[in-house]
Amino acid sequence: MKTRVLLLAALGLSVSGLSACATSDYAGPKMPKGTALPPPEMQAEKAPDISVPLMKEVTKTLASDAFEGRAPSTAVEPKVLDYIIAQFKAAGLQPGNHGQWLQPVPTVEITATDPTALTVQGKGTSQSFAFGNDYVAASYRVTPQTRVKDSPLVFVGYGIDAPELGWNDYAGLDMKGKTAVILVNDPDYANSDESGLFKGRRMTYYGRWTYKFEEAARHGATAALIIHDTFPAAYGWNVVNSSWTGAQYYVQSADDGASQTMANGWVQKPVAEAILKAAGQDLASLSAAAKQKGFKAVPLGLSVSFGFDNEIRKSASNNVVGILPGKTRPDEYVLYSGHWDHLGHCTPDKTGDGICNGAVDNATGVAALAALAKANAEAGPADRSQVFLAVTLEESGLLGSEYYAANPIFPLDHTVGGVNMDALLPAPRSRSYAMTGGDKSDLTSLFRDALSDEGLKEVPEDHAERGGYYRSDHFSFAKRGVPMFSVDRSTDLFDGGTAAGDTIAQDYVDNHYHAPSDEYSPDWNWDGIVEDVTLFYRLGRDLADSTFWPNWHKDDEFRAVRDKTCAAATGGCHVDHP
Numbered sequence: 374m375k376t377r378v379l380l381l382a383a384l385g386l387s388v389s390g391l392s393a394c395a396t397s398d399y400a401g402p403k404m405p406k407g408t409a410l411p412p413p414e415m416q417a418e419k420a421p422d423i424s425v426p427l428m429k430e431v432t433k434t435l436a437s438d439a440f441e442g443r444a445p446s447t448a449v450e451p452k453v454l455d456y457i458i459a460q461f462k463a464a465g466l467q468p469g470n471h472g473q474w475l476q477p478v479p480t481v482e483i484t485a486t487d488p489t490a491l492t493v494q495g496k497g498t499s500q501s502f503a504f505g506n507d508y509v510a511a512s513y514r515v516t517p518q519t520r521v522k523d524s525p526l527v528f529v530g531y532g533i534d535a536p537e538l539g540w541n542d543y544a545g546l547d548m549k550g551k552t553a554v555i556l557v558n559d560p561d562y563a564n565s566d567e568s569g570l571f572k573g574r575r576m577t578y579y580g581r582w583t584y585k586f587e588e589a590a591r592h593g594a595t596a597a598l599i600i601h602d603t604f605p606a607a608y609g610w611n612v613v614n615s616s617w618t619g620a621q622y623y624v625q626s627a628d629d630g631a632s633q634t635m636a637n638g639w640v641q642k643p644v645a646e647a648i649l650k651a652a653g654q655d656l657a658s659l660s661a662a663a664k665q666k667g668f669k670a671v672p673l674g675l676s677v678s679f680g681f682d683n684e685i686r687k688s689a690s691n692n693v694v695g696i697l698p699g700k701t702r703p704d705e706y707v708l709y710s711g712h713w714d715h716l717g718h719c720t721p722d723k724t725g726d727g728i729c730n731g732a733v734d735n736a737t738g739v740a741a742l743a744a745l746a747k748a749n750a751e752a753g754p755a756d757r758s759q760v761f762l763a764v765t766l767e768e769s770g771l772l773g774s775e776y777y778a779a780n781p782i783f784p785l786d787h788t789v790g791g792v793n794m795d796a797l798l799p800a801p802r803s804r805s806y807a808m809t810g811g812d813k814s815d816l817t818s819l820f821r822d823a824l825s826d827e828g829l830k831e832v833p834e835d836h837a838e839r840g841g842y843y844r845s846d847h848f849s850f851a852k853r854g855v856p857m858f859s860v861d862r863s864t865d866l867f868d869g870g871t872a873a874g875d876t877i878a879q880d881y882v883d884n885h886y887h888a889p890s891d892e893y894s895p896d897w898n899w900d901g902i903v904e905d906v907t908l909f910y911r912l913g914r915d916l917a918d919s920t921f922w923p924n925w926h927k928d929d930e931f932r933a934v935r936d937k938t939c940a941a942a943t944g945g946c947h948v949d950h951p
Contacts, residue, residue, distance in 0.1 A: 421748045423906045425899050431460055431740035435713070436732035436893040443731060444717025445690035445765045446480070457693045457713060457763050460743040465750030466695030469760055470782050476692040478765055478776040479625035481685060485511050485519070485618075488681040491640070493526070495675035498651045502644050504681075508598070509617035510638025512683060513586075515629035519636050520680035521596045524552040526648070526673040530663030531556045532585045534592070537933055538570055539666065543592045546670055552596040552677050553589045554645065557582065558605035560664040562838060567811070570666070575811055576840030578852065578930045580605075583843070586637040596636040596677075600645040600656070607839040613639050622769040624776045625687065636679070651675060690714070692773050693763040694782060695746065699917070700754035705945065706783045707917040708760050708791030708855075709745055709909070710774060710846055711738030712767030716887060726889040733881065733891055738794035739763055741906045745792075748910055755917035757789060767795070767846055774846035778853050786942035790816055790856045790923055792913045793847035794905075799897035800877045801868040802904045805830040809859035810842030813931070815923035816856050816916075823911050827904075832863045854935030856923045860908070862901055922946045 434440070434456060441449045458474045468474045488504035502508050512519040530542040532555035559580035561569035571577050578584050582599055589597035603609050617639065623630065640648075646656045652673035662668055693713070699705065715731025730736075746761050760783060764773030778785070806829060808820065824831070834841070842848065847857035864874025885891045916923075924939075924946075925932040939946040 421751055421910075423903050423910065424744050424747055425903060427747060428737070428740040428744050428899065428902065428906075429897075431743050432732060432736040433893045435736035435739060436730040436891075438728055438730070440730075442717040442719065442729045443713060443715045443736075445714045445769070446688040447717060449717075450690060453713060454691055454693060457739060460739075461693065461695040461746060461761065461763075464695075464743055464746035466697060466746050466761060469694030469696040469762075474693055474695065476694050476777060476780075476782060477689050478692055478773050479687070479689045480766065480769070480772055481515055481623050481625050481629075481687050482620045483512060483515065483623065484620040484684040485681040486684055489679050491677060491679040493648050493651065493675050493677050494523075495673075496651060496653070498675075500647060500651060502640070504679075505614055505618060506641075507644045508638055508640045508679070509614060510596075510598075510636045510679060510681070511617055511621045512636050512681075513621075513623055513630040513633035514635065515625075515685055516683060517685070518680070518682050520678075521552065521636050522678050522680075523676045524550060524595050524678070526554055526652075526675045526677050527551050528554045528649070528654070528659055528671040528673060529589075530659075530668050530670065531559055531579070532588055532597070533559065533579045534588055535579055535930065537928060537930070540570070542663070542668060542670060543588075544669070546592065548589070548592045548594040550595050552598060553592075553594045554640075554648075554673070555585050555589070555597060555599045556605075556660060556663055557599050557602055558838075562605045567837070572811070575834075575837040576843075578840075578843055581840055581843045582639075586634065589637075590632060590634045594634050596634050596638070598637075598677075599639045600642055601639050602642050607836075610641055622766065622772060624772050624779065638679075648675065649673070690765040690773065692765055692777055694777075695761040697746070697749055697754060697759045697761075699756050699758040701756045702920075703758050704787055705757040706760050706788045707755075707757055707913055708762060708788060708850070708857075709742055709794070709913060710762040710764055710791060711735055711742045711794040712765065712773060712846055713739050713763045714765045714768055714773070716768060719887075719889065722889045724889075729887060729889055730892045732893040733798055734796040734886065735767070735794070736893070737797040737799075737902060741794045741797060741902070741909065744906055745910055745913070749914065749917075752914070755914060756919070757917040758783075759913065759917050764846055771846055771849050774849035778849040778855075784942075784945065785850070785853055785855055786938045786947070787945035788850070788855050789921075789946075790858075790916055791847060791850055792909045793845060793857065793859065794909065795845050797902045797905055798862075798878070798881055799894075799899060800862075800874065800901040801866045801898055802900045803829075803862045803874065804865045804867060805832045805863040806908075807832045807834045807861045807863060809834055809861055811837065812926070813929050814856040814858070814925045815921075816858055819912050819915060820858065820860075823908055823915075826911075827908065832865070834861065851931055852934070854925075854931055854938045856925060856931075856935070860905075862905060866901075 564573035716729035721727035766772035
């Protein structure tokens, strides 16, 4: 349904999985030698019924007031974990973390306090910009105080280093001690179609603000400042301001963030224009130049200073991990994931209800995990092992999946691909699906086969320029090379068409998303959710019963990391890697 497109585009959610589109110009991948998918007769006959009673019961229970909105690292978390473990056990799973059900996820909360103004000096000028209205910043480092002092400013265009595209905005630069000034999105964002080195209007990973900060750190920058512009960012300054002026959550790292920049932040576009004017430069002209391959970064001859204190709180939450061991290749893994956490106690509504229960978001995803575990267990072991992850801290920035992907229980070079489930909206069945992120990997052929068999069609992703693929838990695995896909059910319903589907979708977004009213109802229509989960089962199971090792397409931003991982692997994806 379009709900997930709307959530993805406007709110940063997505519904992900191994799914696809039935009609497209792409002919599908060539299978590496020695690999195979299950024969068609096996694919068509072995999908069991998905247990609706089980999904109803799990959703109803997890979304009840007794679970207090499932906020992680609170007193209610053990109760949530015990319930999910009980469901995994009942479904026939085994503990997935070396005999344990839980994977602890250590986190750190850093809140910037007492921020200074951002001051820019040089070339006979001095400028001062206020925190909040003009700029925002935070630190990924676990340190009581952050001070950027007299750091030279360098305009680095879009801040992209993409070897597979022959593009490097940092070429020849020594960024030690310096602050990168970076454009938002990627060079092709204004295109009307998907033509261009960076897939045109469709945002790539290189356009995501998270990537830009990570890349600045990899090149040794002291700090990084992104220039906010509403159209290419797809949200206003109010969103940046509200997101960056409170507590920031991160996964604890061994070096307490020392490998990251000292500070990351954003500046308003008029602020950037004023800074560049003082440097004798013009933002519009530099932006145009930065769209061209071979752009050279521009030192501005100015220095920046700013800082803040940091309040630090460390805590821990838990992922739940279950497994169905494979019968012939148990050391090769297919993932299913969904986040169990929600917002907990929140601002009361007009009725006085102050619990954000998160029934759709994402008790339904955990219910789907339980139903998929049950269906796969009843079908008997697949050739490959199937791993079921109920991850935590999605609402805090995908931290549970990020921790697992950075600290995998099962090696990523032995992980074939995955299915992620996030916010399955109750509604009638749809006629079509859209693939979020577009055609990115060899898994596309599986998607099209499955949708064709189900009589479903493809529709284009809505608002591809907003980068929805990079905003849900599958992304934590994708950026480390594991092929993962996201699918959106369209609003074109068999019962009522797009008029009915749009109404259902918009009602959830407007009235229930992240609100106390996101509650379970016995009147829900489960047909659309069953349609989703049936696809998830079919595609995950086909992959688990195959010898197919999918890879990203050669021009995809995640191809290089998968190639590097597989080249170094013993067994796993190295076996059939082209």
